[in-house]
Amino acid sequence: MRTLYQYMLCPFSRKVRLVMGEKRLDFDVEQERFWERRDDFMAMNPAGQVPVFVDLNGTVVADSYAICEYLEEAYPERLLLGHGVAHRAEVRRLTAWFDDKFAREVSLPLVFEKTLRRFMRDSGPTNSQAIRQAKAAVNYHLDYISWLIDRRRWLAGDELSLADLAAAAHLSVIDYLGDAPWDKHEVAKDWYMRMKSRPSFRPLLQDRLGGLAPSEHYQLLDF
């Protein structure tokens, strides 16, 4: 069976799960305590990061960017990187927006402060300023999603693409943590409801991190 080594609230792992769901690929999920730097895991990814993907033929691919590109080439039946050079460039630009900018400003600080800090030894007390800054920054990103969706059906154009999956993966994590201010961003919320109702999204809505319950509306398709 294909296997994805992941952390439940890792947005990059979630993006890969959505891609595999859209491509209708079966796979097992292994929860990896990457902070323990297990030898076998470090051998698969010397960077020590999740996600890591192992395909049916034993091919090991680390890094969500490399995994998504690999899946697109290995399983091209349902293309997610777009059609035509201009569309593909826009899909990659917006995917990078969420994986770099949104991750740095919003999702990674919140995931670290609210979940990972407790697992990592010697990581010190919670940084509440980092939480405040991340919760403020999310508004600007939701405004940008609304701006795009006012002009296009999906984030990068007329078709659903990796850009939507990346954005939704990051937002799903902060929605779990109760930090997505949907009431102030109706257009972005409508787009997220469309994403949430896709079959590929269902497994993510079942996720429960031990000791940390999701927000009340996390699982609701209409919230």
Ligand SMILES: N[C@@H](CCC(=O)N[C@@H](CS)C(=O)NCC(=O)O)C(=O)O
């Ligand atoms: N560029 C990587 C980033 C992955 C990443 O930052 N994963 C986090 C968890 S969400 C991680 O493993 N952090 C541990 C570390 O950086 O040592 C990707 O796209 O896969």
